[in-house]
Amino acid sequence: MSRTRKNPLLAVLDASFLLGAVCTAIFYAIIHSPGMHGTLLHRYTTEHLVEYVVVALSFWGIIDVLGKLLSYPREALALRHQWFPESWIGREPVSNAAGLLESVNSQPKWLRDSRIGKRLAAGLEYVVENGCNDQYREYLQSLAHKDADRTYSNFTL
Known part of the structure; x- marks a missing residue:
């Protein structure tokens, strides 16, 4: 990425x-x-x-x-927006991450380009590439920090 x-x-x-x-x-x-x-x-x-x-x-x-x-x-x-199937509740096996990523990537461009769309795609891409390893939580936190920095920088001219 x-x-x-x-x-x-x-x-x-x-x-x-x-x-x-x-x-x-x-x-x-x-x-x-x-x-x-x-x-x-x-x-x-x-x-x-x-x-x-x-x-x-x-x-x-x-x-x-x-x-x-x-x-x-x-x-x-x-x-x-309903990003995932309504039947999905709670945890999913890592093997389903590729299907969920495909579901996110099949959404219209304006949805994929939204903040939540980008965050979901980035998280699922990480899981597809690396699985749910020990660094997963840190990676999600780094995504949150990047979004916070982007939000903060958008308040400046």
């Missing part, structure tokens, strides 16, 4: 940043139009370079928050 790291430049240029830059450019195209000169909005958003930065960061933050809000219903639906 190897993951390639993003180029640092591409990590900064995410979709919310690019959309924020576009909104900032549109905003300032409107603000610098002749009809807006002398208005209070023009005065408070163009007097100093700092105001340009504040407006750009505001648009970036608003779009980032809206993007996170729009992803919430997908995550909520994925949490309520």
